[in-house]
Amino acid sequence: xxxxxxxxxxxxxxxxxxxxxxxxxxxxxxxxxxxxxxxxxxxxxxxxxxxxxxxxxxxxxxxxxxxxxxxxxxxxxxxxxxxxxxxxxxxxxxxxxxxxxxxxxxxxxxxxxxxxxxxxxxxxxxxxxxxxxxxxxxxxxxxxxxxxxxxxxxxxxxxxxxxxxxxxxxxxxxxxxxxxxxxxxxxxxxxxxxxxxxxxxxxxxxxxxxxxxxxxxxxxxxxxxxxxxxxxxxxxxxxxxxxxxxxxxxxxxxxxxxxxxxxxxxxxxxxxxxxxxxxxxxxxxxxxxxxxxxxxxxxxxxxxxxxxxxxxxxxxxxxxxxxxxxxxxxxxxxxxxxxxxxxxxxxxxxxxxxxxxxxxxxxxxxxxxxxxxxxxxxxxxxxxxxxxxxxxxxxxxxxxxxxxxxxxxxxxxxxxxxxxxxxxxxxxxxxxxxxxxxxxxxxxxxxxxxxxxxxxxxxxxxxxxxxxxxxxxxxxxxxxxxxxxxxxxxxxxxxxxxxxxxxxxxxxxxxxxxxxxxxxxxxxxxxxxxxxxxxxxxxxxxxxxxxxxxxxxxxxxxxxxxxxxxxxxxxxxxxxxxxxxxxxxxxxxxxxxxxxxxxxxxxxxxxxxxxxxxxxxxxxxxxxxxxxxxxxxxxxxxxxxxxxxxxxxxxxxxxxxxxxxxxxxxxxxxxxxxxxxxxxxxxxxxxxxxxxxxxxxxxxxxxxxxxxxxxxxxxxxxxxxxxxxxxxxxxxxxxxxxxxxxxxxxxxxxxxxxxxxxxxxxxxxxxxxxxxxxxxxxxxxxxxxxxxxxxxxxxxx
Amino acid sequence: xxxxxxxxxxxxxxxxxxxxxxxxxxxxxxxxxxxxxxxxxxxxxxxxxxxxxxxxxxxxxxxxxxxxxxxxxxxxxxxxxxxxxxxxxxxxxxxxxxxxxxxxxxxxxx
Numbered sequence: 001x002x003x004x005x006x007x008x009x010x011x012x013x014x015x016x017x018x019x020x021x022x023x024x025x026x027x028x029x030x031x032x033x034x035x036x037x038x039x040x041x042x043x044x045x046x047x048x049x050x051x052x053x054x055x056x057x058x059x060x061x062x063x064x065x066x067x068x069x070x071x072x073x074x075x076x077x078x079x080x081x082x083x084x085x086x087x088x089x090x091x092x093x094x095x096x097x098x099x100x101x102x103x104x105x106x107x108x109x110x111x112x113x114x115x116x117x118x119x120x121x122x123x124x125x126x127x128x129x130x131x132x133x134x135x136x137x138x139x140x141x142x143x144x145x146x147x148x149x150x151x152x153x154x155x156x157x158x159x160x161x162x163x164x165x166x167x168x169x170x171x172x173x174x175x176x177x178x179x180x181x182x183x184x185x186x187x188x189x190x191x192x193x194x195x196x197x198x199x200x201x202x203x204x205x206x207x208x209x210x211x212x213x214x215x216x217x218x219x220x221x222x223x224x225x226x227x228x229x230x231x232x233x234x235x236x237x238x239x240x241x242x243x244x245x246x247x248x249x250x251x252x253x254x255x256x257x258x259x260x261x262x263x264x265x266x267x268x269x270x271x272x273x274x275x276x277x278x279x280x281x282x283x284x285x286x287x288x289x290x291x292x293x294x295x296x297x298x299x300x301x302x303x304x305x306x307x308x309x310x311x312x313x314x315x316x317x318x319x320x321x322x323x324x325x326x327x328x329x330x331x332x333x334x335x336x337x338x339x340x341x342x343x344x345x346x347x348x349x350x351x352x353x354x355x356x357x358x359x360x361x362x363x364x365x366x367x368x369x370x371x372x373x374x375x376x377x378x379x380x381x382x383x384x385x386x387x388x389x390x391x392x393x394x395x396x397x398x399x400x401x402x403x404x405x406x407x408x409x410x411x412x413x414x415x416x417x418x419x420x421x422x423x424x425x426x427x428x429x430x431x432x433x434x435x436x437x438x439x440x441x442x443x444x445x446x447x448x449x450x451x452x453x454x455x456x457x458x459x460x461x462x463x464x465x466x467x468x469x470x471x472x473x474x475x476x477x478x479x480x481x482x483x484x485x486x487x488x489x490x491x492x493x494x495x496x497x498x499x500x501x502x503x504x505x506x507x508x509x510x511x512x513x514x515x516x517x518x519x520x521x522x523x524x525x526x527x528x529x530x531x532x533x534x535x536x537x538x539x540x541x542x543x544x545x546x547x548x549x550x551x552x553x554x555x556x557x558x559x560x561x562x563x564x565x566x567x568x569x570x571x572x573x574x575x576x577x578x579x580x581x582x583x584x585x586x587x588x589x590x591x592x593x594x595x596x597x598x599x600x601x602x603x604x605x606x607x608x609x610x611x612x613x614x615x616x617x618x619x620x621x622x623x624x625x626x627x628x629x630x631x632x633x634x635x636x637x638x639x640x641x642x643x644x645x646x647x648x649x650x651x652x653x654x655x656x657x658x659x660x661x662x663x664x665x666x667x668x669x670x671x672x673x674x675x676x677x678x679x680x681x682x683x684x685x686x687x688x689x690x691x692x693x694x695x696x697x698x699x700x701x702x703x704x705x706x707x708x709x710x711x712x713x714x715x716x717x718x719x720x721x722x723x724x725x726x727x728x729x730x731x732x733x734x735x736x737x738x739x740x741x742x743x744x745x746x747x748x749x750x751x752x753x754x755x756x757x758x759x760x761x762x763x764x765x766x767x768x769x770x771x772x773x774x775x776x777x778x779x780x781x782x783x784x785x786x787x788x789x790x791x792x793x794x795x796x797x
Numbered sequence: 798x799x800x801x802x803x804x805x806x807x808x809x810x811x812x813x814x815x816x817x818x819x820x821x822x823x824x825x826x827x828x829x830x831x832x833x834x835x836x837x838x839x840x841x842x843x844x845x846x847x848x849x850x851x852x853x854x855x856x857x858x859x860x861x862x863x864x865x866x867x868x869x870x871x872x873x874x875x876x877x878x879x880x881x882x883x884x885x886x887x888x889x890x891x892x893x894x895x896x897x898x899x900x901x902x903x904x905x906x907x
Contacts, residue, residue: 670819670820671820673818673819673820674820677816691880692880692883695849695880698849698851699849699851699852699884702818702819702851703851703852706819706853753888753889754889755888755889755892756889756892757889758893759862759863759866759893760863762859762889762893767852767855767856767888768851768852768853770852770887770888771852771884771887771888774887775887
């Protein structure tokens with residue numbers, strides 16, 4: 001395990017959350033929430049404040065208007081009081097001109113709104129000789145002037161102020177006019193009819209007038225300060241504008257203005273004047289942001305119109321709101337920063353943990369985690385993280401330790417396995433009279449099974465199969481001891497049961513662990529096919545005849561070797577017939593389990609043996625072992641599997657013993673032809689074979705060998721070709737050539753060569769097989785166990 | 798196997814000695830075909846030194862004989878060892894090859 005991984009990604013992997021960081025996101029959410037709450041309350045407050053402000057503004061305006069109206073009314077009432085005084089004065093004092101002038105002048109002087117005042121009489125009433133008699137006092141720049149009115153150029157009887165008052169018989173206000181006769185100012189006249197009791201009859205004798213200067217009234221109205229640009233104006237009952245800050249509008253008629261102008265202000269205004277129910281309403285005039293309030297002056301029937309600008313009305317509020325909004329934004333920013341700072345502070349340990357996890361993930365387990373004193377969730381997390389890290393560290397250390405130990409043991413076991421396997425003989429004898437093959441498939445690295453075989457002499461072969469109790473190194477060591485003992489003791493030529501006894505004794509001597517081995521050993525006489533067997537508590541061998549009939553040998557079963565000093569081993573003789581196969585095996589075969597828990601029992605073993613009874617011995621062994629693996633697929637092999645099969649073939653057809661054998665195994669490479677040549681030279685010399693026969697053998701084997709090399713193996717892989725030579729006592733040389741190539745019957749394939757054909761007809765090929773047929777006495781082909789077996793025989797003596 | 802050739806008055810003598818088998822027949826094949834291709838179609842093959850010939854070797858001799866015969870030349874063998882002669886007999890080659898006992902007799906055959 002690599003403790004530190006240095007990676008280029010390191011830099012990239014650094015923890016940078018930025019906008020995705022907890023603190024940022026938390027702050028954003030927080031701010032959004034705060035903003036929402038603020039906004040809702042702000043809007044509510046705004047609406048509420050607006051309402052209140054509007055109400056207050058209206059109240060203020062109304063109050064101002066009322067005050068103005070009251071002021072104006074007071075003025076008018078004062079003005080209206082004057083004629084009554086004058087009337088009483090005229091009727092009671094019967095004044096002369098001087099007295100009258102004095103009174104009139106006094107009125108003009110004392111009443112600030114009064115521009116002028118007059119007393120006009122009916123013809124010949126005040127002064128018997130005068131048609132006109134009207135006295136008029138008014139203001140001029142140089143002071144108060146009194147003059148007579150009336151004359152051909154100024155017939156006051158027709159004037160509105162006179163005629164209307166006379167006609168109405170009660171006081172009237174005239175429409176505004178420029179008094180061309182008196183002052184050149186716009187004025188309205190209050191005309192009061194004057195009556196006198198003449199012979200018990202109320203008789204109209206003249207009119208008393210008071211000219212009210214509208215500019216003076218206007219000054220009072222102009223005093224109405226309505227915010228910055230707000231203003232008030234006065235409209236007469238007939239719609240004439242009596243006062244307006246815009247002096248061009250003065251004396252204009254609102255109805256006319258409404259009709260002429262597109263200005264909606266006057267249209268609405270005209271509407272209200274026409275329909276008095278619409279009055280006193282605060283409305284917004286047209287598209288302008290101004291509001292208008294109209295009040296009627298009760299004494300005159302005039303309208304006071306107040307225009308007040310909403311914008312200014314709320315300008316303070318708007319300023320306040322702007323101020324509030326700025327404050328709010330700054331507060332929000334401050335809250336945002338504070339939130340970020342707080343959450344960053346809060347999550348700092350978390351970020352440290354993340355950083356630490358990252359480092360740990362890259363293999364840095366020696367990292368020191370910051371100790372946190374806090375007891376909140378993060379503190380707990382950090383603490384458990386430290387604990388986890390400690391445990392992880394411990395665990396990894398333990399793991400490393402055990403892994404190293406395990407690897408060490410495993411490598412030692414592998415070496416032991418190699419040594420153990422090296423002890424098992426792998427070179428199987430190549431003899432014509434028998435075939436022998438064995439396999440040991442260990443369950444664990446070092447197993448307790450063993451097999452062995454070796455020649456005692458030319459005709460006697462020792463073989464054994466055993467199973468040491470237990471597995472692993474002790475079993476394999478014990479197995480080595482057993483093998484060595486057999487190798488050293490069996491050479492003495494003693495009977496088998498004595499050898500077993502002896503070895504048993506030896507094994508018992510120093511065996512503190514009481515290990516034991518079950519074993520079947522045998523010595524076969526290859527000439528006669530007689531086999532001596534001795535069984536020490538092992539699985540009973542099987543024997544299969546040429547037809548594939550399998551039976552178990554019923555041997556006496558003595559106790560396993562190594563348990564106690566024992567002398568009851570028995571040697572039992574069995575006669576093998578040519579074609580018989582002796583099968584020695586360990587319980588790893590019959591006790592192999594499949595996934596269902598069934599045993600690969602003896603019956604299955606017998607079945608597989610019978611199925612492949614025509615195969616040669618190595619193939620048979622391999623077939624059995626692969627069938628066991630197929631049976632136990634998916635299940636771990638529990639025990640060693642050992643199988644040794646000896647196939648006995650009688651050496652010679654005449655029944656006479658083989659006196660010489662020689663076998664070679666060469667690969668399918670043409671360059672190896674010299675091995676055959678050398679072997680033939682060798683046996684020709686040793687076995688006393690004539691040079692002619694030797695050369696013929698050479699020719700024949702070269703033909704067959706080259707044939708195999710060229711045609712038998714389409715796969716181009718290396719294959720081994722076995723050639724076995726044997727010489728019988730009757731002087732018959734037998735050569736068996738075995739290859740595992742594709743089916744090819746040499747005899748069937750050969751064509752007759754026409755020896756007497758003319759040159760033109762002679763074929764270039766085909767001579768080889770002709771040689772074989774010509775030079776050998778017997779030739780046979782057999783397909784055996786997936787192999788081509790060619791047997792050649794030749795009498796050489 | 799060794800192959801030597803020497804130019805005689807009326808033929809070319811090719812001497813083959815040693816072992817002629819599957820592993821080396823192609824050397825002889827090349828040699829003989831070269832000679833035939835270069836117009837040497839009067840060949841005397843001396844086999845006095847040859848102690849082994851396999852069927853593949855015999856095949857080359859047969860091919861050479863066929864080609865020279867077609868080219869209206871002459872192909873003669875001489876000085877065969879006893880066991881080689883037997884192989885020739887078994888092969889039926891004694892019927893189709895002109896075989897002389899020694900090189901002198903062989904040269905006279907041209």
